[in-house]
Structure formats: structure tokens, C-alpha cells
Amino acid sequence: MTLFVAKKNGGVFILLEVRFHGRGGQGVVTSADVLAVAAFKEGFYTLSFPTFGAEKRGTPVASFLRISDKPVVLRDEIYEPDYVVILDPTVMESVNVVSGLKDGGFVVANYPREKELEDKLGVKVFAINATKLAMEYLGRPITNTVMVGAFAGITGIVKLDTLKETIMEWFSKKGEEIAKKNADLVENAYKTLEKRRDEVKKLGLKMPFEVKV
Amino acid sequence: MMKVVRGFYAVAYSVKLCRPDVICAYPITPQSEIVENIAQMYANGELGNCEYITAESEFGAASILVGASATGARTYTATCSQGLILMSEVLWNAAGMRLPIVLTIANRSLSAPLSIWNDHQDSMAMRDAGIIQMYVENNQEVHDMMPQAFKIAENHKVMLPMMVCMDGYKLTHAYEPVDLLNQEMVDEFLPPYDPPVKMTTKDPYTFGSYATPASYMEFRAAVYNAMERSKKIIEDVYKEWAEVSGRNWGGHIVAENCEDADVCVMAMGSLVGLVREVVKELRGEGKKVGFIKIRTFRPFPAEEIAKAVDNCQKIIVFERSLSMGSDAPVTLDVKSAIHKKAIDVYSPVVGLGGRDVPHKLVKSTIEEVIENKAKPGTYFKGLKDYEEVIV
Numbered sequence: 076m077t078l079f080v081a082k083k084n085g086g087v088f089i090l091l092e093v094r095f096h097g098r099g100g101q102g103v104v105t106s107a108d109v110l111a112v113a114a115f116k117e118g119f120y121t122l123s124f125p126t127f128g129a130e131k132r133g134t135p136v137a138s139f140l141r142i143s144d145k146p147v148v149l150r151d152e153i154y155e156p157d158y159v160v161i162l163d164p165t166v167m168e169s170v171n172v173v174s175g176l177k178d179g180g181f182v183v184a185n186y187p188r189e190k191e192l193e194d195k196l197g198v199k200v201f202a203i204n205a206t207k208l209a210m211e212y213l214g215r216p217i218t219n220t221v222m223v224g225a226f227a228g229i230t231g232i233v234k235l236d237t238l239k240e241t242i243m244e245w246f247s248k249k250g251e252e253i254a255k256k257n258a259d260l261v262e263n264a265y266k267t268l269e270k271r272r273d274e275v276k277k278l279g280l281k282m283p284f285e286v287k288v
Numbered sequence: 289m290m291k292v293v294r295g296f297y298a299v300a301y302s303v304k305l306c307r308p309d310v311i312c313a314y315p316i317t318p319q320s321e322i323v324e325n326i327a328q329m330y331a332n333g334e335l336g337n338c339e340y341i342t343a344e345s346e347f348g349a350a351s352i353l354v355g356a357s358a359t360g361a362r363t364y365t366a367t368c369s370q371g372l373i374l375m376s377e378v379l380w381n382a383a384g385m386r387l388p389i390v391l392t393i394a395n396r397s398l399s400a401p402l403s404i405w406n407d408h409q410d411s412m413a414m415r416d417a418g419i420i421q422m423y424v425e426n427n428q429e430v431h432d433m434m435p436q437a438f439k440i441a442e443n444h445k446v447m448l449p450m451m452v453c454m455d456g457y458k459l460t461h462a463y464e465p466v467d468l469l470n471q472e473m474v475d476e477f478l479p480p481y482d483p484p485v486k487m488t489t490k491d492p493y494t495f496g497s498y499a500t501p502a503s504y505m506e507f508r509a510a511v512y513n514a515m516e517r518s519k520k521i522i523e524d525v526y527k528e529w530a531e532v533s534g535r536n537w538g539g540h541i542v543a544e545n546c547e548d549a550d551v552c553v554m555a556m557g558s559l560v561g562l563v564r565e566v567v568k569e570l571r572g573e574g575k576k577v578g579f580i581k582i583r584t585f586r587p588f589p590a591e592e593i594a595k596a597v598d599n600c601q602k603i604i605v606f607e608r609s610l611s612m613g614s615d616a617p618v619t620l621d622v623k624s625a626i627h628k629k630a631i632d633v634y635s636p637v638v639g640l641g642g643r644d645v646p647h648k649l650v651k652s653t654i655e656e657v658i659e660n661k662a663k664p665g666t667y668f669k670g671l672k673d674y675e676e677v678i679v
Binding site for chain 2: 104107108111112115120121122123124125126146147148149150151152154
């Protein structure tokens, strides 16, 4: 199995790079972290880390996720991501969220109107109204769980069961009820976007785990 | 057991396994979650008889540990940046009093201007204090280093404080797989602290008392000698760790492909992985480049470095801090180590105050030196166009 991002460097290996954008307090950092834990459970080496302006809620935040079949040694920020995940559409006003996005890559965004955002960004967007879903399930506009589910759903980067298990563990400190709500929310988002995987191929975009014969 | 954990936890969990007697700290970004994790373990009753004391400041925290260490307790704290330099008066004392306090430094820049982000200026400011300093490249290494730090610091031939330096954010905030140690193994590796001298209320001692010109110099010479002796002890402990853990992080330095290299590139801390990778790429392109990871910074491994760079013509030192009015700190020591050799030293200063050091920047910086497009000496890389206003 090789990835479209496979790089030749003394042998073929996988290095998948994902960048997350949003604002402080929305769980941008947690998004990358949850996926780092989940992908590790499926046998990959992972690394996630954040960057932010001030330690204040509301300021633009980015976090980075690398997934590889070798230990991850690169710790610089991700300038040419394979995928971009946007948790808060308003961050696009001050940050060029699609900067360096690789050919064949795409955006998964919290946005109510997909076409409108595609026109704005000039790349393929898979949109989900994460704020609405989060309010429905959690009663709070914390969009990370939805976006993690949506991203994993469209890319298949981790299995739904693995992701739900990770979410349950992650939120266990906050109580069974909250953990369950987040797991349900992840499932909803995952399944919603999973149905659209065909579109990725039709549009000539790249999936992370394309088997090459 | 391999688990994806955050850097903070990798440190806290390892410190717990070292069975410290007294932990005292004051929170400061990006260190805070190390002691928050430890405080949680303490609250959960996981730290045995350990005392966890929340101090009113870093000055207080270090002072409490000086007292605790003098009574024979195994002592630990974590700090960085302004917190570290607020501790500095006390830490110089701890070194002079020969108290083996172990610290984790979550490296962060110094004010002004205020920055919470990573570079090495804070620990470099403590360079001459008589504190052993080593730098880690990832969270497995910092996890592995904590038991080793206690063993080195508490060795009777050493008896000095030790700082394990990890890059703030790049490591502290990173989730990555770490093979977590177990208690049995750490217990076997690290015996309880056996203080050569300890004070009790019935058997009081004075530590760090007034020394007149008739005796001060001998005390300072003794600290100097202890630091010199520590070179061998550190190396032995690194080796022993490789045997018992199966993870060999190398000696004071790790030299790769230096034998036939024209250019040797040096880095310290979390930049190591990237620089090593770029050097490999350049090797793949046929360039005669070697890489040296500096692990121990104090005592400085001058002989090891001189030996490793014996066949090269140029050295590049990626610097993460400055010494205003001179070359950057690591460069000063590297130059001193090779003073009899005709080697040009290039010192690109990168990533101050958390500015990211991208792959491209590292590669072009090395290529410029290979292609004779850079001048030896200290220079900044990754600076924006800026205008310095002189009024």
C-alpha cells in the first residue's frame, strides 16, 4: 500500500500532512491530537502540534498532523498540506487557509454553503455545518468533534470504530454522557461524509490510502 | 508500552517513576502542564510519600528545593524562560552547595519583547552556573532522560543540579508515540538517593556559607572539577541506559557521516530531526555533508566534537540563541573545541521566539555554505525585511 504522498527517500514511505485552522477555544489543537492518537491505534506513527498567536480564546490557531509508517522526525510547520480542515470559517478573513495545498488535495470545512466556499477558496471543499450540529448535540459551538468525524469520514484515514473509541477515551474525564454525545456526533459527521467518498475519485482528487498495483 | 502521549505527560510520568521526595514548582507557559500532570498524580495518591509543594514564585520553588535537597531529599522542578531566570540566583547557589536538583526546562525565549515561544535563550543564560545541561530531540528522549538525570546529578563524584532541556511547544505540546517506562525497570536502574551529607534538626549543617578569599576559590574549583568529572559519569549513564532500555541515544554527541564530510552540520534540541533529514537528503544528492547532534551542552563535549570534525573544512552550527556582543553560545564552544584546526564556522541563528524553521530554510542555509555563498560567522536566517530605527 502506498500513498499519493509517498516520498522516495531511501525507500518509499508514507508521509501524510494535514493542517487545521480555527480559533482558540474551538478545539483546533484537539482535532489534530485526537487523530494522532486514532491513527496510531491503526498502526501509524503520528505527530501533532499546535501554533497560535496569544493564549486567548478567539485568536487564530493552527495545528498540524503528520501520519507516517516511519517515526515522524520533521517538526516544522506544514507548508504544503495534503488536506486542510477548517473549524471556523471566519478565520479565513485573516489567514490564507489553502496556502500550499497540494494538487489533488482538498479542504474539509465547517460551512453552511459548500459551493460558495469553493468559489471563494478556488479549491474543492467538502463542507458540513459543524456549528449547527455541535449546537444540536452538545449545546455548544465546539466544532472539533464534528470536523474530526467529517475529515476521517471523507478520507477514510481512520476507521469509524477506532475514532469513536478514541473519542470516548478522550472525553472520558468529562463524564460518560459528554463522551457519548461526542462519539455520536463523530459518527454522524463520519457517516455523512463517508457517503461522498465517490466524489473524491470522480473529481480526480486523492485519497490517502489509494492502493497502487 | 507504546502510547501516543503529549510531551508534558512523557516528562511527568517519567518523573513519577523516579520516586522523587519533594517536588516544588510554579507554573509558567509552556512548562505548566508538566507540573499540572504531576500535581494530578500527587492528588491521586500516585506519588507515594512525595511532597508536592506549590510555591509563590519560581524563586520560592527553587529555594524550597534547596532546603529539601540539603535534607537528603530527591528533588525535582520544571520551569522555563522568565521563571528560570527568576530561579537563577537560587540555582547558582544550588550548584555551589552541590545539591543535585533535577529540572526539566521547557525551553522558551526571554523578554523583552515578551514571547511565550521556543528558543534556547533561557537555558543558555544559565550556561555558567555549574548546572549540567542536556538537550533532547523528541519526547521519547526526554522520557528516557529523567531517570538518567537523577542518576548523573546524584552521583557522588558529581553532585550538581541537572537540567534536561526540551523545546517548548515543539515538544511539550506535541502528541507522539512514546514507549512508556515501567516502575521495575526504573527502580532497578535508579537507586534511592544516597546523600553524602544531609542535615537534620539534630544534626545541622551550614550550606553555602560565607567564604572568605582564603577559601572561596577552592569551593569554586571544586565545582569546576565536578563538572569535568561528570563527563565520564554522564557517558557511563548514557551507555547503561542504552543497555537496560534498548534505546541508544548516543554519547555526548552523535556524529553521522562525518568521516568523509567536507561540511559538518550541528544542531541541538527539536531541530535535530529536521536537520538530520536534510543532511541525509543532501548526502543522497552526492554532497559530502555530515551531521552532529549535540546532546550534552554542559559539560561541553569539546574533545568529541574536535575528533568528529577532524576531516571537515566547514562547520555549520544552527543556533537558537544569542550571546550579545559575541558569537552565539554553541558556536563559542565549538570554536574553542577546534581552535587548533583550520575550519570555518558558520553560525546561522534561526527560530528565535518560536519563529518556525522550515525544511526549505534549513536546506538552503546548508547549500549556501556548501556553494561558498555564505560568510563564516554569526548571521540570521529567516529574518523578514525590517527597518531598524536609530534615532
